[in-house]
Amino acid sequence: MTRPQHQPFRAQPASSAAARAEAQPPAGPPPLAPDAKVDLQAARAESGVEKVLTELDTDLVGMVPVKARIAEIAALLLVDGQRARFGLSGSTPGLHMSFTGSPGTGKTTVALRMAEMLHRLGYSRRGHLVSVTRDDLVGQYVGHTAPKTKDALKRAMGGVLFIDEAYYLFRAENERDYGQEAIEILLQVMEEHRDDLVVIFAGYADRMDQFFAANPGLSSRVAHHIDFPDYSIDELMAIGQLMVAREGYRFAESTLPVLREYLSRRSRQPRFANARSVRNALERARLRHANRLLESGLPVSRDDLMELRPEDFLSSRVFTDPVDGTPAGPATG
Ligand SMILES: Nc1ncnc2c1ncn2[C@@H]1O[C@H](COP(=O)(O)OP(=O)(O)OP(=O)(O)O)[C@@H](O)[C@H]1O
Ligand SMILES: [Mg+2]
Incomplete structure:
Protein backbone atom coordinates (compact mmCIF):
# COMPACT_ATOMS: atom_id res chain seq x y z
CA MET A 1 0.00 0.00 0.00
CA THR A 2 1.18 3.47 -0.76
CA ARG A 3 2.21 5.28 2.35
CA PRO A 4 0.43 8.55 2.78
CA GLN A 5 3.44 10.64 1.76
CA HIS A 6 4.58 8.35 -1.01
CA GLN A 7 3.92 8.58 -4.69
CA PRO A 8 0.71 7.07 -5.99
CA PHE A 9 0.61 3.70 -7.69
CA ARG A 10 2.30 3.32 -11.04
CA ALA A 11 1.30 0.61 -13.45
CA GLN A 12 4.83 -0.68 -14.11
CA PRO A 13 5.87 -3.62 -11.99
CA ALA A 14 8.32 -2.52 -9.32
CA SER A 15 11.12 -4.74 -8.09
CA SER A 16 10.20 -3.97 -4.49
CA ALA A 17 8.71 -1.17 -2.49
CA ALA A 18 12.00 -0.51 -0.72
CA ALA A 19 14.03 -0.35 -3.93
CA ARG A 20 11.53 2.00 -5.46
CA ALA A 21 11.56 4.27 -2.47
CA GLU A 22 15.33 4.45 -2.77
CA ALA A 23 15.31 5.15 -6.51
CA GLN A 24 12.64 7.83 -6.28
CA PRO A 25 12.43 9.79 -3.08
CA PRO A 26 8.82 10.46 -2.17
CA ALA A 27 7.30 13.64 -3.50
CA GLY A 28 5.54 15.86 -1.02
CA PRO A 29 6.65 17.91 1.93
CA PRO A 30 10.24 17.67 3.20
CA PRO A 31 10.73 15.58 6.35
CA LEU A 32 9.93 17.20 9.68
CA ALA A 33 12.81 18.41 11.83
CA PRO A 34 14.16 15.67 14.12
CA ASP A 35 13.06 17.57 17.20
CA ALA A 36 9.53 18.24 15.92
CA LYS A 37 6.51 16.69 17.65
CA VAL A 38 3.42 15.25 15.99
CA ASP A 39 -0.01 14.88 17.53
CA LEU A 40 -1.16 11.29 17.07
CA GLN A 41 -4.65 11.98 18.38
CA ALA A 42 -5.08 14.83 15.92
CA ALA A 43 -3.80 12.67 13.07
CA ARG A 44 -6.27 9.99 14.09
CA ALA A 45 -9.14 12.47 14.16
CA GLU A 46 -8.11 13.94 10.82
CA SER A 47 -7.95 10.55 9.11
CA GLY A 48 -11.58 9.77 9.91
CA VAL A 49 -10.52 6.30 11.01
CA GLU A 50 -12.28 6.93 14.30
CA LYS A 51 -15.57 6.92 12.44
CA VAL A 52 -14.85 3.53 10.86
CA LEU A 53 -13.90 2.05 14.23
CA THR A 54 -16.93 3.51 15.97
CA GLU A 55 -19.27 2.24 13.27
CA LEU A 56 -17.65 -1.14 13.46
CA ASP A 57 -18.36 -1.15 17.16
CA THR A 58 -21.98 -0.03 16.92
CA ASP A 59 -23.03 -1.86 13.74
CA LEU A 60 -21.55 -5.21 14.65
CA VAL A 61 -22.42 -7.15 17.77
CA GLY A 62 -19.68 -8.90 19.74
CA MET A 63 -16.49 -9.87 17.86
CA VAL A 64 -14.40 -8.22 20.57
CA PRO A 65 -11.09 -9.84 19.55
CA VAL A 66 -11.68 -8.93 15.90
CA LYS A 67 -12.40 -5.31 16.75
CA ALA A 68 -9.32 -5.19 18.97
CA ARG A 69 -7.09 -6.49 16.16
CA ILE A 70 -8.47 -3.94 13.75
CA ALA A 71 -7.86 -1.11 16.21
CA GLU A 72 -4.27 -2.36 16.57
CA ILE A 73 -3.76 -2.34 12.82
CA ALA A 74 -5.19 1.18 12.67
CA ALA A 75 -2.70 2.29 15.34
CA LEU A 76 0.18 0.68 13.46
CA LEU A 77 -0.71 2.50 10.26
CA LEU A 78 -1.27 5.79 12.00
CA VAL A 79 2.15 5.61 13.64
CA ASP A 80 3.74 4.46 10.38
CA GLY A 81 2.26 7.47 8.60
CA GLN A 82 3.74 9.80 11.21
CA ARG A 83 7.12 8.05 11.00
CA ALA A 84 7.11 8.71 7.28
CA ARG A 85 6.70 12.43 8.00
CA PHE A 86 10.07 12.31 9.76
CA GLY A 87 11.57 10.45 6.83
CA LEU A 88 11.67 7.24 8.87
CA SER A 89 10.70 5.23 5.86
CA GLY A 90 11.19 1.57 6.57
CA SER A 91 9.25 -0.83 4.42
CA THR A 92 5.49 -0.49 4.23
CA PRO A 93 3.97 -2.62 7.01
CA GLY A 94 2.77 -6.00 5.77
CA LEU A 95 -0.97 -5.79 5.38
CA HIS A 96 -1.99 -9.06 3.77
CA MET A 97 -4.40 -10.88 6.06
CA SER A 98 -6.32 -14.04 6.66
CA PHE A 99 -9.84 -14.05 8.08
CA THR A 100 -10.84 -17.42 9.45
CA GLY A 101 -14.17 -18.47 10.88
CA SER A 102 -17.43 -20.32 10.30
CA PRO A 103 -20.00 -19.14 7.76
CA GLY A 104 -21.83 -15.95 8.68
CA THR A 105 -19.38 -14.76 11.34
CA GLY A 106 -18.85 -11.42 9.61
CA LYS A 107 -15.70 -11.96 7.54
CA THR A 108 -16.95 -10.28 4.37
CA THR A 109 -18.57 -7.46 6.32
CA VAL A 110 -15.37 -6.73 8.23
CA ALA A 111 -13.26 -6.96 5.06
CA LEU A 112 -15.35 -4.15 3.57
CA ARG A 113 -14.77 -2.02 6.66
CA MET A 114 -11.07 -2.85 6.55
CA ALA A 115 -10.88 -1.65 2.94
CA GLU A 116 -12.48 1.63 3.98
CA MET A 117 -10.14 2.02 6.94
CA LEU A 118 -7.04 1.44 4.79
CA HIS A 119 -8.31 4.10 2.45
CA ARG A 120 -8.86 6.64 5.20
CA LEU A 121 -5.36 6.04 6.53
CA GLY A 122 -3.87 6.57 3.09
CA TYR A 123 -2.81 2.95 2.57
CA SER A 124 -5.23 2.32 -0.22
CA ARG A 125 -5.85 4.59 -3.19
CA ARG A 126 -9.38 3.48 -3.88
CA GLY A 127 -10.67 1.73 -0.74
CA HIS A 128 -12.69 -0.76 -2.74
CA LEU A 129 -12.94 -4.50 -2.30
CA VAL A 130 -12.98 -7.11 -5.04
CA SER A 131 -14.36 -10.41 -3.80
CA VAL A 132 -13.37 -13.55 -5.70
CA THR A 133 -13.44 -17.32 -5.37
CA ARG A 134 -11.48 -20.03 -7.14
CA ASP A 135 -13.67 -19.82 -10.26
CA ASP A 136 -12.74 -16.17 -10.76
CA LEU A 137 -9.02 -16.93 -10.68
CA VAL A 138 -8.55 -20.42 -12.07
CA GLY A 139 -9.37 -21.44 -15.63
CA GLN A 140 -10.55 -24.81 -16.95
CA TYR A 141 -7.94 -25.10 -19.69
CA VAL A 142 -4.25 -24.51 -20.13
CA GLY A 143 -3.49 -20.81 -20.63
CA HIS A 144 -6.74 -19.58 -19.06
CA THR A 145 -5.60 -19.17 -15.47
CA ALA A 146 -2.96 -16.46 -15.79
CA PRO A 147 -5.24 -13.97 -17.61
CA LYS A 148 -8.08 -14.62 -15.16
CA THR A 149 -5.91 -14.16 -12.09
CA LYS A 150 -4.22 -11.09 -13.53
CA ASP A 151 -7.55 -9.55 -14.41
CA ALA A 152 -8.82 -9.99 -10.84
CA LEU A 153 -5.60 -8.52 -9.49
CA LYS A 154 -5.86 -5.58 -11.84
CA ARG A 155 -9.41 -4.87 -10.72
CA ALA A 156 -8.34 -5.02 -7.09
CA MET A 157 -5.24 -2.77 -7.42
CA GLY A 158 -5.45 0.20 -5.11
CA GLY A 159 -7.77 -1.70 -2.78
CA VAL A 160 -8.43 -5.12 -1.32
CA LEU A 161 -8.61 -8.50 -3.05
CA PHE A 162 -10.79 -10.76 -0.90
CA ILE A 163 -10.35 -14.43 -1.74
CA ASP A 164 -13.22 -16.40 -0.24
CA GLU A 165 -12.68 -20.08 0.56
CA ALA A 166 -9.09 -19.58 -0.51
CA TYR A 167 -8.19 -23.24 0.12
CA TYR A 168 -10.03 -24.29 -3.02
CA LEU A 169 -7.13 -22.75 -4.93
CA PHE A 170 -4.95 -25.59 -3.77
CA ARG A 171 -5.63 -29.22 -4.53
CA ALA A 172 -3.05 -31.39 -2.86
CA GLU A 173 -4.25 -34.50 -4.72
CA ASN A 174 -3.60 -32.97 -8.14
CA GLU A 175 -0.20 -31.45 -8.63
CA ARG A 176 -1.09 -30.26 -12.12
CA ASP A 177 -4.12 -28.35 -10.95
CA TYR A 178 -4.25 -24.84 -12.43
CA GLY A 179 -4.85 -23.44 -8.94
CA GLN A 180 -1.11 -23.69 -8.37
CA GLU A 181 -0.54 -21.27 -11.22
CA ALA A 182 -2.94 -18.77 -9.67
CA ILE A 183 -1.11 -19.09 -6.34
CA GLU A 184 2.25 -18.40 -8.01
CA ILE A 185 0.94 -15.22 -9.61
CA LEU A 186 -0.69 -14.12 -6.36
CA LEU A 187 2.57 -14.64 -4.49
CA GLN A 188 4.45 -12.52 -6.95
CA VAL A 189 1.95 -9.67 -7.00
CA MET A 190 1.51 -9.73 -3.22
CA GLU A 191 5.23 -9.05 -2.96
CA GLU A 192 5.74 -6.64 -5.83
CA HIS A 193 2.64 -4.56 -5.26
CA ARG A 194 2.50 -4.82 -1.50
CA ASP A 195 2.23 -1.04 -1.35
CA ASP A 196 -0.82 -0.97 -3.60
CA LEU A 197 -2.77 -4.14 -2.90
CA VAL A 198 -3.94 -5.93 0.21
CA VAL A 199 -4.96 -9.56 -0.19
CA ILE A 200 -7.32 -11.08 2.38
CA PHE A 201 -7.68 -14.87 2.40
CA ALA A 202 -10.92 -16.04 3.99
CA GLY A 203 -12.43 -19.37 4.97
CA TYR A 204 -12.89 -22.03 7.64
CA ALA A 205 -10.06 -22.08 10.17
CA ASP A 206 -9.07 -25.75 9.89
CA ARG A 207 -8.96 -25.81 6.10
CA MET A 208 -7.13 -22.51 6.02
CA ASP A 209 -4.48 -23.92 8.36
CA GLN A 210 -3.95 -26.80 5.94
CA PHE A 211 -3.84 -24.40 3.01
CA PHE A 212 -1.17 -22.23 4.62
CA ALA A 213 0.78 -25.28 5.78
CA ALA A 214 0.88 -26.51 2.18
CA ASN A 215 1.81 -23.05 0.87
CA PRO A 216 4.42 -21.64 3.25
CA GLY A 217 5.28 -18.91 0.75
CA LEU A 218 1.79 -17.52 1.07
CA SER A 219 1.66 -17.98 4.80
CA SER A 220 4.85 -16.01 5.35
CA ARG A 221 3.40 -13.08 3.41
CA VAL A 222 0.28 -12.90 5.55
CA ALA A 223 1.01 -10.56 8.43
CA HIS A 224 -2.34 -10.61 10.22
CA HIS A 225 -4.33 -13.73 11.02
CA ILE A 226 -7.72 -12.76 12.43
CA ASP A 227 -10.04 -15.39 13.82
CA PHE A 228 -13.80 -14.79 13.79
CA PRO A 229 -15.45 -16.68 16.65
CA ASP A 230 -18.91 -18.26 16.42
CA TYR A 231 -21.61 -16.17 18.05
CA SER A 232 -23.24 -17.12 21.36
N1 LIG B 1 -21.47 -9.11 14.58
C1 LIG B 1 -22.48 -8.86 13.73
N2 LIG B 1 -23.42 -7.96 14.04
C2 LIG B 1 -24.42 -7.70 13.19
N3 LIG B 1 -24.58 -8.27 11.99
C3 LIG B 1 -23.65 -9.17 11.61
C4 LIG B 1 -22.55 -9.51 12.45
N4 LIG B 1 -21.80 -10.42 11.82
C5 LIG B 1 -22.38 -10.66 10.65
N5 LIG B 1 -23.49 -9.90 10.50
C6 LIG B 1 -24.40 -9.91 9.35
O1 LIG B 1 -24.57 -11.28 8.97
C7 LIG B 1 -24.52 -11.44 7.56
C8 LIG B 1 -23.43 -12.40 7.19
O2 LIG B 1 -22.15 -11.80 7.43
P1 LIG B 1 -20.92 -11.99 6.42
O3 LIG B 1 -21.41 -12.17 5.04
O4 LIG B 1 -19.95 -10.88 6.67
O5 LIG B 1 -20.32 -13.35 6.98
P2 LIG B 1 -19.12 -14.23 6.39
O6 LIG B 1 -18.28 -14.61 7.55
O7 LIG B 1 -18.48 -13.52 5.26
O8 LIG B 1 -19.88 -15.53 5.87
P3 LIG B 1 -19.40 -16.62 4.77
O9 LIG B 1 -18.27 -17.36 5.35
O10 LIG B 1 -20.60 -17.50 4.64
O11 LIG B 1 -19.07 -15.84 3.54
C9 LIG B 1 -24.37 -10.05 6.99
O12 LIG B 1 -25.64 -9.59 6.66
C10 LIG B 1 -23.78 -9.24 8.15
O13 LIG B 1 -24.14 -7.89 8.06
MG1 LIG C 1 -18.37 -14.02 3.25
Whole structure:
Protein backbone atom coordinates (compact mmCIF):
# COMPACT_ATOMS: atom_id res chain seq x y z
CA MET A 1 0.00 0.00 0.00
CA THR A 2 1.18 3.47 -0.76
CA ARG A 3 2.21 5.28 2.35
CA PRO A 4 0.43 8.55 2.78
CA GLN A 5 3.44 10.64 1.76
CA HIS A 6 4.58 8.35 -1.01
CA GLN A 7 3.92 8.58 -4.69
CA PRO A 8 0.71 7.07 -5.99
CA PHE A 9 0.61 3.70 -7.69
CA ARG A 10 2.30 3.32 -11.04
CA ALA A 11 1.30 0.61 -13.45
CA GLN A 12 4.83 -0.68 -14.11
CA PRO A 13 5.87 -3.62 -11.99
CA ALA A 14 8.32 -2.52 -9.32
CA SER A 15 11.12 -4.74 -8.09
CA SER A 16 10.20 -3.97 -4.49
CA ALA A 17 8.71 -1.17 -2.49
CA ALA A 18 12.00 -0.51 -0.72
CA ALA A 19 14.03 -0.35 -3.93
CA ARG A 20 11.53 2.00 -5.46
CA ALA A 21 11.56 4.27 -2.47
CA GLU A 22 15.33 4.45 -2.77
CA ALA A 23 15.31 5.15 -6.51
CA GLN A 24 12.64 7.83 -6.28
CA PRO A 25 12.43 9.79 -3.08
CA PRO A 26 8.82 10.46 -2.17
CA ALA A 27 7.30 13.64 -3.50
CA GLY A 28 5.54 15.86 -1.02
CA PRO A 29 6.65 17.91 1.93
CA PRO A 30 10.24 17.67 3.20
CA PRO A 31 10.73 15.58 6.35
CA LEU A 32 9.93 17.20 9.68
CA ALA A 33 12.81 18.41 11.83
CA PRO A 34 14.16 15.67 14.12
CA ASP A 35 13.06 17.57 17.20
CA ALA A 36 9.53 18.24 15.92
CA LYS A 37 6.51 16.69 17.65
CA VAL A 38 3.42 15.25 15.99
CA ASP A 39 -0.01 14.88 17.53
CA LEU A 40 -1.16 11.29 17.07
CA GLN A 41 -4.65 11.98 18.38
CA ALA A 42 -5.08 14.83 15.92
CA ALA A 43 -3.80 12.67 13.07
CA ARG A 44 -6.27 9.99 14.09
CA ALA A 45 -9.14 12.47 14.16
CA GLU A 46 -8.11 13.94 10.82
CA SER A 47 -7.95 10.55 9.11
CA GLY A 48 -11.58 9.77 9.91
CA VAL A 49 -10.52 6.30 11.01
CA GLU A 50 -12.28 6.93 14.30
CA LYS A 51 -15.57 6.92 12.44
CA VAL A 52 -14.85 3.53 10.86
CA LEU A 53 -13.90 2.05 14.23
CA THR A 54 -16.93 3.51 15.97
CA GLU A 55 -19.27 2.24 13.27
CA LEU A 56 -17.65 -1.14 13.46
CA ASP A 57 -18.36 -1.15 17.16
CA THR A 58 -21.98 -0.03 16.92
CA ASP A 59 -23.03 -1.86 13.74
CA LEU A 60 -21.55 -5.21 14.65
CA VAL A 61 -22.42 -7.15 17.77
CA GLY A 62 -19.68 -8.90 19.74
CA MET A 63 -16.49 -9.87 17.86
CA VAL A 64 -14.40 -8.22 20.57
CA PRO A 65 -11.09 -9.84 19.55
CA VAL A 66 -11.68 -8.93 15.90
CA LYS A 67 -12.40 -5.31 16.75
CA ALA A 68 -9.32 -5.19 18.97
CA ARG A 69 -7.09 -6.49 16.16
CA ILE A 70 -8.47 -3.94 13.75
CA ALA A 71 -7.86 -1.11 16.21
CA GLU A 72 -4.27 -2.36 16.57
CA ILE A 73 -3.76 -2.34 12.82
CA ALA A 74 -5.19 1.18 12.67
CA ALA A 75 -2.70 2.29 15.34
CA LEU A 76 0.18 0.68 13.46
CA LEU A 77 -0.71 2.50 10.26
CA LEU A 78 -1.27 5.79 12.00
CA VAL A 79 2.15 5.61 13.64
CA ASP A 80 3.74 4.46 10.38
CA GLY A 81 2.26 7.47 8.60
CA GLN A 82 3.74 9.80 11.21
CA ARG A 83 7.12 8.05 11.00
CA ALA A 84 7.11 8.71 7.28
CA ARG A 85 6.70 12.43 8.00
CA PHE A 86 10.07 12.31 9.76
CA GLY A 87 11.57 10.45 6.83
CA LEU A 88 11.67 7.24 8.87
CA SER A 89 10.70 5.23 5.86
CA GLY A 90 11.19 1.57 6.57
CA SER A 91 9.25 -0.83 4.42
CA THR A 92 5.49 -0.49 4.23
CA PRO A 93 3.97 -2.62 7.01
CA GLY A 94 2.77 -6.00 5.77
CA LEU A 95 -0.97 -5.79 5.38
CA HIS A 96 -1.99 -9.06 3.77
CA MET A 97 -4.40 -10.88 6.06
CA SER A 98 -6.32 -14.04 6.66
CA PHE A 99 -9.84 -14.05 8.08
CA THR A 100 -10.84 -17.42 9.45
CA GLY A 101 -14.17 -18.47 10.88
CA SER A 102 -17.43 -20.32 10.30
CA PRO A 103 -20.00 -19.14 7.76
CA GLY A 104 -21.83 -15.95 8.68
CA THR A 105 -19.38 -14.76 11.34
CA GLY A 106 -18.85 -11.42 9.61
CA LYS A 107 -15.70 -11.96 7.54
CA THR A 108 -16.95 -10.28 4.37
CA THR A 109 -18.57 -7.46 6.32
CA VAL A 110 -15.37 -6.73 8.23
CA ALA A 111 -13.26 -6.96 5.06
CA LEU A 112 -15.35 -4.15 3.57
CA ARG A 113 -14.77 -2.02 6.66
CA MET A 114 -11.07 -2.85 6.55
CA ALA A 115 -10.88 -1.65 2.94
CA GLU A 116 -12.48 1.63 3.98
CA MET A 117 -10.14 2.02 6.94
CA LEU A 118 -7.04 1.44 4.79
CA HIS A 119 -8.31 4.10 2.45
CA ARG A 120 -8.86 6.64 5.20
CA LEU A 121 -5.36 6.04 6.53
CA GLY A 122 -3.87 6.57 3.09
CA TYR A 123 -2.81 2.95 2.57
CA SER A 124 -5.23 2.32 -0.22
CA ARG A 125 -5.85 4.59 -3.19
CA ARG A 126 -9.38 3.48 -3.88
CA GLY A 127 -10.67 1.73 -0.74
CA HIS A 128 -12.69 -0.76 -2.74
CA LEU A 129 -12.94 -4.50 -2.30
CA VAL A 130 -12.98 -7.11 -5.04
CA SER A 131 -14.36 -10.41 -3.80
CA VAL A 132 -13.37 -13.55 -5.70
CA THR A 133 -13.44 -17.32 -5.37
CA ARG A 134 -11.48 -20.03 -7.14
CA ASP A 135 -13.67 -19.82 -10.26
CA ASP A 136 -12.74 -16.17 -10.76
CA LEU A 137 -9.02 -16.93 -10.68
CA VAL A 138 -8.55 -20.42 -12.07
CA GLY A 139 -9.37 -21.44 -15.63
CA GLN A 140 -10.55 -24.81 -16.95
CA TYR A 141 -7.94 -25.10 -19.69
CA VAL A 142 -4.25 -24.51 -20.13
CA GLY A 143 -3.49 -20.81 -20.63
CA HIS A 144 -6.74 -19.58 -19.06
CA THR A 145 -5.60 -19.17 -15.47
CA ALA A 146 -2.96 -16.46 -15.79
CA PRO A 147 -5.24 -13.97 -17.61
CA LYS A 148 -8.08 -14.62 -15.16
CA THR A 149 -5.91 -14.16 -12.09
CA LYS A 150 -4.22 -11.09 -13.53
CA ASP A 151 -7.55 -9.55 -14.41
CA ALA A 152 -8.82 -9.99 -10.84
CA LEU A 153 -5.60 -8.52 -9.49
CA LYS A 154 -5.86 -5.58 -11.84
CA ARG A 155 -9.41 -4.87 -10.72
CA ALA A 156 -8.34 -5.02 -7.09
CA MET A 157 -5.24 -2.77 -7.42
CA GLY A 158 -5.45 0.20 -5.11
CA GLY A 159 -7.77 -1.70 -2.78
CA VAL A 160 -8.43 -5.12 -1.32
CA LEU A 161 -8.61 -8.50 -3.05
CA PHE A 162 -10.79 -10.76 -0.90
CA ILE A 163 -10.35 -14.43 -1.74
CA ASP A 164 -13.22 -16.40 -0.24
CA GLU A 165 -12.68 -20.08 0.56
CA ALA A 166 -9.09 -19.58 -0.51
CA TYR A 167 -8.19 -23.24 0.12
CA TYR A 168 -10.03 -24.29 -3.02
CA LEU A 169 -7.13 -22.75 -4.93
CA PHE A 170 -4.95 -25.59 -3.77
CA ARG A 171 -5.63 -29.22 -4.53
CA ALA A 172 -3.05 -31.39 -2.86
CA GLU A 173 -4.25 -34.50 -4.72
CA ASN A 174 -3.60 -32.97 -8.14
CA GLU A 175 -0.20 -31.45 -8.63
CA ARG A 176 -1.09 -30.26 -12.12
CA ASP A 177 -4.12 -28.35 -10.95
CA TYR A 178 -4.25 -24.84 -12.43
CA GLY A 179 -4.85 -23.44 -8.94
CA GLN A 180 -1.11 -23.69 -8.37
CA GLU A 181 -0.54 -21.27 -11.22
CA ALA A 182 -2.94 -18.77 -9.67
CA ILE A 183 -1.11 -19.09 -6.34
CA GLU A 184 2.25 -18.40 -8.01
CA ILE A 185 0.94 -15.22 -9.61
CA LEU A 186 -0.69 -14.12 -6.36
CA LEU A 187 2.57 -14.64 -4.49
CA GLN A 188 4.45 -12.52 -6.95
CA VAL A 189 1.95 -9.67 -7.00
CA MET A 190 1.51 -9.73 -3.22
CA GLU A 191 5.23 -9.05 -2.96
CA GLU A 192 5.74 -6.64 -5.83
CA HIS A 193 2.64 -4.56 -5.26
CA ARG A 194 2.50 -4.82 -1.50
CA ASP A 195 2.23 -1.04 -1.35
CA ASP A 196 -0.82 -0.97 -3.60
CA LEU A 197 -2.77 -4.14 -2.90
CA VAL A 198 -3.94 -5.93 0.21
CA VAL A 199 -4.96 -9.56 -0.19
CA ILE A 200 -7.32 -11.08 2.38
CA PHE A 201 -7.68 -14.87 2.40
CA ALA A 202 -10.92 -16.04 3.99
CA GLY A 203 -12.43 -19.37 4.97
CA TYR A 204 -12.89 -22.03 7.64
CA ALA A 205 -10.06 -22.08 10.17
CA ASP A 206 -9.07 -25.75 9.89
CA ARG A 207 -8.96 -25.81 6.10
CA MET A 208 -7.13 -22.51 6.02
CA ASP A 209 -4.48 -23.92 8.36
CA GLN A 210 -3.95 -26.80 5.94
CA PHE A 211 -3.84 -24.40 3.01
CA PHE A 212 -1.17 -22.23 4.62
CA ALA A 213 0.78 -25.28 5.78
CA ALA A 214 0.88 -26.51 2.18
CA ASN A 215 1.81 -23.05 0.87
CA PRO A 216 4.42 -21.64 3.25
CA GLY A 217 5.28 -18.91 0.75
CA LEU A 218 1.79 -17.52 1.07
CA SER A 219 1.66 -17.98 4.80
CA SER A 220 4.85 -16.01 5.35
CA ARG A 221 3.40 -13.08 3.41
CA VAL A 222 0.28 -12.90 5.55
CA ALA A 223 1.01 -10.56 8.43
CA HIS A 224 -2.34 -10.61 10.22
CA HIS A 225 -4.33 -13.73 11.02
CA ILE A 226 -7.72 -12.76 12.43
CA ASP A 227 -10.04 -15.39 13.82
CA PHE A 228 -13.80 -14.79 13.79
CA PRO A 229 -15.45 -16.68 16.65
CA ASP A 230 -18.91 -18.26 16.42
CA TYR A 231 -21.61 -16.17 18.05
CA SER A 232 -23.24 -17.12 21.36
CA ILE A 233 -27.04 -17.32 21.49
CA ASP A 234 -27.08 -13.98 23.33
CA GLU A 235 -25.04 -12.42 20.54
CA LEU A 236 -27.31 -13.92 17.89
CA MET A 237 -30.31 -12.45 19.75
CA ALA A 238 -28.62 -9.04 19.82
CA ILE A 239 -27.83 -9.34 16.10
CA GLY A 240 -31.51 -10.12 15.47
CA GLN A 241 -32.57 -7.05 17.46
CA LEU A 242 -30.18 -4.89 15.48
CA MET A 243 -31.38 -6.28 12.16
CA VAL A 244 -35.11 -5.82 12.86
CA ALA A 245 -34.56 -2.31 14.21
CA ARG A 246 -32.70 -1.40 11.03
CA GLU A 247 -35.62 -2.65 8.93
CA GLY A 248 -38.27 -0.84 10.96
CA TYR A 249 -39.64 -3.97 12.65
CA ARG A 250 -39.58 -5.10 16.25
CA PHE A 251 -40.19 -8.24 18.26
CA ALA A 252 -43.23 -8.56 20.48
CA GLU A 253 -42.12 -9.30 24.05
CA SER A 254 -43.52 -12.83 23.74
CA THR A 255 -41.45 -13.38 20.58
CA LEU A 256 -38.11 -13.16 22.37
CA PRO A 257 -38.17 -16.61 24.07
CA VAL A 258 -39.41 -18.15 20.83
CA LEU A 259 -36.59 -16.58 18.84
CA ARG A 260 -34.09 -17.73 21.45
CA GLU A 261 -35.37 -21.30 21.19
CA TYR A 262 -35.37 -21.01 17.41
CA LEU A 263 -31.71 -19.91 17.36
CA SER A 264 -30.69 -22.49 19.92
CA ARG A 265 -32.21 -25.28 17.79
CA ARG A 266 -31.03 -23.82 14.51
CA SER A 267 -27.45 -23.62 15.76
CA ARG A 268 -27.49 -27.38 16.33
CA GLN A 269 -28.86 -28.19 12.88
CA PRO A 270 -26.93 -28.64 9.64
CA ARG A 271 -25.80 -25.66 7.56
CA PHE A 272 -26.09 -23.23 10.43
CA ALA A 273 -24.51 -19.95 9.39
CA ASN A 274 -24.38 -17.71 12.47
CA ALA A 275 -25.52 -14.16 11.72
CA ARG A 276 -26.65 -15.14 8.21
CA SER A 277 -29.05 -17.69 9.71
CA VAL A 278 -30.48 -14.89 11.84
CA ARG A 279 -30.98 -12.77 8.73
CA ASN A 280 -32.67 -15.66 6.92
CA ALA A 281 -34.93 -16.36 9.88
CA LEU A 282 -36.04 -12.73 9.89
CA GLU A 283 -36.69 -12.77 6.14
CA ARG A 284 -39.00 -15.73 6.52
CA ALA A 285 -40.66 -14.23 9.58
CA ARG A 286 -41.40 -11.11 7.55
CA LEU A 287 -43.04 -13.28 4.93
CA ARG A 288 -45.26 -15.02 7.50
CA HIS A 289 -46.01 -11.70 9.18
CA ALA A 290 -47.22 -10.23 5.89
CA ASN A 291 -49.40 -13.24 5.14
CA ARG A 292 -50.79 -13.31 8.65
CA LEU A 293 -51.88 -9.67 8.40
CA LEU A 294 -53.47 -10.17 4.99
CA GLU A 295 -55.26 -13.36 5.93
CA SER A 296 -56.69 -11.85 9.10
CA GLY A 297 -58.83 -9.61 6.91
CA LEU A 298 -58.75 -6.97 9.66
CA PRO A 299 -57.62 -3.37 9.49
CA VAL A 300 -54.00 -3.09 10.71
CA SER A 301 -52.23 -0.42 12.75
CA ARG A 302 -48.67 0.86 12.46
CA ASP A 303 -47.83 -1.39 15.40
CA ASP A 304 -49.26 -4.40 13.61
CA LEU A 305 -47.16 -3.58 10.58
CA MET A 306 -44.01 -3.49 12.72
CA GLU A 307 -44.45 -6.30 15.18
CA LEU A 308 -43.10 -9.81 14.60
CA ARG A 309 -45.06 -12.23 16.77
CA PRO A 310 -44.26 -15.75 18.04
CA GLU A 311 -46.41 -17.37 15.34
CA ASP A 312 -44.19 -15.76 12.69
CA PHE A 313 -41.41 -18.07 13.89
CA LEU A 314 -43.24 -21.04 15.36
CA SER A 315 -44.36 -22.52 12.05
CA SER A 316 -40.72 -22.77 10.96
CA ARG A 317 -39.33 -26.22 10.15
CA VAL A 318 -36.59 -25.46 12.64
CA PHE A 319 -39.04 -26.48 15.36
CA THR A 320 -39.85 -29.81 13.75
CA ASP A 321 -36.54 -30.77 12.13
CA PRO A 322 -34.24 -32.84 14.31
CA VAL A 323 -31.52 -31.22 16.36
CA ASP A 324 -28.13 -32.93 16.73
CA GLY A 325 -29.54 -36.10 15.22
CA THR A 326 -32.28 -36.49 17.85
CA PRO A 327 -35.77 -37.27 16.56
CA ALA A 328 -38.11 -34.39 15.87
CA GLY A 329 -39.98 -33.19 18.92
CA PRO A 330 -42.95 -30.88 19.21
CA ALA A 331 -42.34 -27.17 18.99
CA THR A 332 -41.45 -25.62 22.31
CA GLY A 333 -41.72 -22.04 23.52
N1 LIG B 1 -21.47 -9.11 14.58
C1 LIG B 1 -22.48 -8.86 13.73
N2 LIG B 1 -23.42 -7.96 14.04
C2 LIG B 1 -24.42 -7.70 13.19
N3 LIG B 1 -24.58 -8.27 11.99
C3 LIG B 1 -23.65 -9.17 11.61
C4 LIG B 1 -22.55 -9.51 12.45
N4 LIG B 1 -21.80 -10.42 11.82
C5 LIG B 1 -22.38 -10.66 10.65
N5 LIG B 1 -23.49 -9.90 10.50
C6 LIG B 1 -24.40 -9.91 9.35
O1 LIG B 1 -24.57 -11.28 8.97
C7 LIG B 1 -24.52 -11.44 7.56
C8 LIG B 1 -23.43 -12.40 7.19
O2 LIG B 1 -22.15 -11.80 7.43
P1 LIG B 1 -20.92 -11.99 6.42
O3 LIG B 1 -21.41 -12.17 5.04
O4 LIG B 1 -19.95 -10.88 6.67
O5 LIG B 1 -20.32 -13.35 6.98
P2 LIG B 1 -19.12 -14.23 6.39
O6 LIG B 1 -18.28 -14.61 7.55
O7 LIG B 1 -18.48 -13.52 5.26
O8 LIG B 1 -19.88 -15.53 5.87
P3 LIG B 1 -19.40 -16.62 4.77
O9 LIG B 1 -18.27 -17.36 5.35
O10 LIG B 1 -20.60 -17.50 4.64
O11 LIG B 1 -19.07 -15.84 3.54
C9 LIG B 1 -24.37 -10.05 6.99
O12 LIG B 1 -25.64 -9.59 6.66
C10 LIG B 1 -23.78 -9.24 8.15
O13 LIG B 1 -24.14 -7.89 8.06
MG1 LIG C 1 -18.37 -14.02 3.25
